[in-house]
Amino acid sequence: MHDLTLISGRAHPRLAADIGEYLGLPLADIDIWNFPDGEIGLKINQNIRGRDVFLIQPTCPPVNDNLMELLIMIDACKRASAARITAVIPYFGYARQDRKDSGRVPITAKLAANLIVNAGAHRVLTVDLHAAQIQGFFDVPVDHLYSAPVLDEYFKKLNIPPDQLMIVSPDEGSIKRTLQHLEHIGGELAIVDKRRFSATQTKQAHLIGGPINGRTALLFDDMITTGGSIVGAVNVVHEFGAAAIYVCATHAVLCGSAIEKLGAAPIKEIVVSNTIPLCEKQMLPNLRVVTIAPLLGEAIKRIHKNESVSYLFD
Numbered sequence: 648m649h650d651l652t653l654i655s656g657r658a659h660p661r662l663a664a665d666i667g668e669y670l671g672l673p674l675a676d677i678d679i680w681n682f683p684d685g686e687i688g689l690k691i692n693q694n695i696r697g698r699d700v701f702l703i704q705p706t707c708p709p710v711n712d713n714l715m716e717l718l719i720m721i722d723a724c725k726r727a728s729a730a731r732i733t734a735v736i737p738y739f740g741y742a743r744q745d746r747k748d749s750g751r752v753p754i755t756a757k758l759a760a761n762l763i764v765n766a767g768a769h770r771v772l773t774v775d776l777h778a779a780q781i782q783g784f785f786d787v788p789v790d791h792l793y794s795a796p797v798l799d800e801y802f803k804k805l806n807i808p809p810d811q812l813m814i815v816s817p818d819e820g821s822i823k824r825t826l827q828h829l830e831h832i833g834g835e836l837a838i839v840d841k842r843r844f845s846a847t848q849t850k851q852a853h854l855i856g857g858p859i860n861g862r863t864a865l866l867f868d869d870m871i872t873t874g875g876s877i878v879g880a881v882n883v884v885h886e887f888g889a890a891a892i893y894v895c896a897t898h899a900v901l902c903g904s905a906i907e908k909l910g911a912a913p914i915k916e917i918v919v920s921n922t923i924p925l926c927e928k929q930m931l932p933n934l935r936v937v938t939i940a941p942l943l944g945e946a947i948k949r950i951h952k953n954e955s956v957s958y959l960f961d
């Protein structure tokens with residue numbers, strides 16, 4: 648892997664370092680700074696001419712800053728004559744704005760994809776897009792990884808008997824994803840009926856499936872943003888008599904009052920991956936972070952060597 652270069656932006660240097668450790672590669676020497684007016688400047692302090700460059704930058708909050716920084720890094724690599732540039736975006740922000748669901752609204756997921764491709768990215772490597780179809784928004788190859796095998800491993804180790812287990816989808820949109828977890832972990836399916844009124848307002852009341860009474864409930868979602876969806880679903884499952892409730896999500900965006908809501912909810916453990924960095928005040932005592940660095944590291948190795956990436960889906 649002598650001609651592979653890993654470069655980290657400022658969004659998640661810890662994850663980038665862990666990926667580097669998995670691959671046995673140091674991160675490239677780069678300086679990134681803000682000018683007094685907020686503009687971003689950067690300089691790559693080593694030769695990357697002709698190299699296979701992987702830029703690691705989730706576009707998590709602050710979304711606009713991290714996205715812009717990624718675009719600037721891509722531009723710098725392009726102008727430094729990198730042979731190939733792969734944008735490694737463990738969490739792709741703006742993914743929920745993926746269609747016109749009313750008049751005169753943007754499709755910002757497509758705009759963000761256009762910006763990344765037009766800046767000069769030759770490929771994209773990402774994890775659990777909010778909707779898999781977003782892959783098609785990028786007119787370059789996208790390797791879309793699933794965190795499920797890594798997250799499910801955590802739950803399998805809990806050794807909960809399958810007849811005691813309910814795998815719960817927090818809304819109708821997550822049923823397919825939930826079924827994939829069910830296939831790996833076992834148990835029975837239940838679905839919470841969620842109605843969304845706005846970006847921050849949802850209502851959950853009914854449970855389809857069950858009975859859940861006295862059993863352990865595992866709730867899977869792709870992301871926890873304000874916590875409204877998952878905590879609403881937890882409350883329904885709790886009312887229906889679950890003995891223990893676990894919550895699991897790939898992307899811990901955790902903004903607004905998410906931490907307060909999660910902290911007050913009857914949840915035994917919250918299991919998330921490290922696609923997004925967490926600060927100390929987000930580290931609730933019942934929060935467990937599972938690393939996806941080996942998954943991303945292995946994918947980078949396979950892309951670099953032109954080997955199959957779908958091998959990792961199992």
Ligand code: R5P
Pocket residue numbers: 743817820821846847868869870871872873874875876877
């Ligand atoms: C909805 O479609 C998503 O899968 C998540 O349930 C939702 O985006 C989470 O957002 P929040 O935590 O703000 O309810």
